[in-house]
Amino acid sequence: MMLEFKQLKKSYGGRTVVDINNLIIREGETIGLVGNNGAGKTTMFRMLLDLIRPDSGEILSKDVNVATNSDWKNYTASYLDEGFLIDYLTPEEYFIFIGSLHNLSIADVKEYLNQYDEFFNGEILNRGKYIRDFSKGNQNKVGIAAALMQKPELLVLDEPFANLDPTTQIRLKSHIKALKSTHRLTTLISSHDLNHVTDVCDRIILLEKGIIIKDFHTDENSLKELEAYFAE
């Protein structure tokens, strides 16, 4: 299996924000993590990426604890927020820098970026602007394209649709679907957009106050069921 969350607990100020008894994610699954503000989605992702440590329990990535061994970094790509970018670089400089971490030459990076022409919609490359001066949506695009440069086996995206225009949301969904079928990419996406998440994900995990309330495979009724749940 790709991931296993075991007796994972995290509290802040005496309040439990993540409490996951046992969760298994298999290779090739596209998981949508949904839940109202403060449900614990980002905290869960931050523990998965070893940005924060759980109070107890562990997360195994390919059977190895992410907090004690960093092998997972070789096959895991993520974009949680602008903190993953380098503000004072242009997107080109940033892509070349990230490419160099994965042994890609400048030519390799340029070749890689060709496939993002449509996704970037002419707004990212050759603008002579620093990343800090881009809109949040365009910063998202830079972060997502950079994350995918390493041809990951596992992709973690925190609210990727939030600041994207509808055209780009649709392109991102097709891209994730394509990577799932060509590379068996495993993806975890948190989102407040029930429409997108039921469209792109084959499994939905619903968190409430850090606890998994529902965990199901998507079908034609999933969107209605989720909408009904959140309407209560």
Ligand SMILES: Nc1ncnc2c1ncn2[C@@H]1O[C@H](COP(=O)(O)OP(=O)(O)OP(=O)(O)O)[C@@H](O)[C@H]1O
């Ligand atoms: N560093 C921190 N210190 C104190 N409380 C924190 C910290 N990080 C998160 N929390 C709290 O933990 C809870 C879960 O937050 P988290 O960001 O994981 O939720 P989320 O599901 O991602 O929410 P959103 O949909 O609003 O992004 C919230 O109540 C939040 O205030």
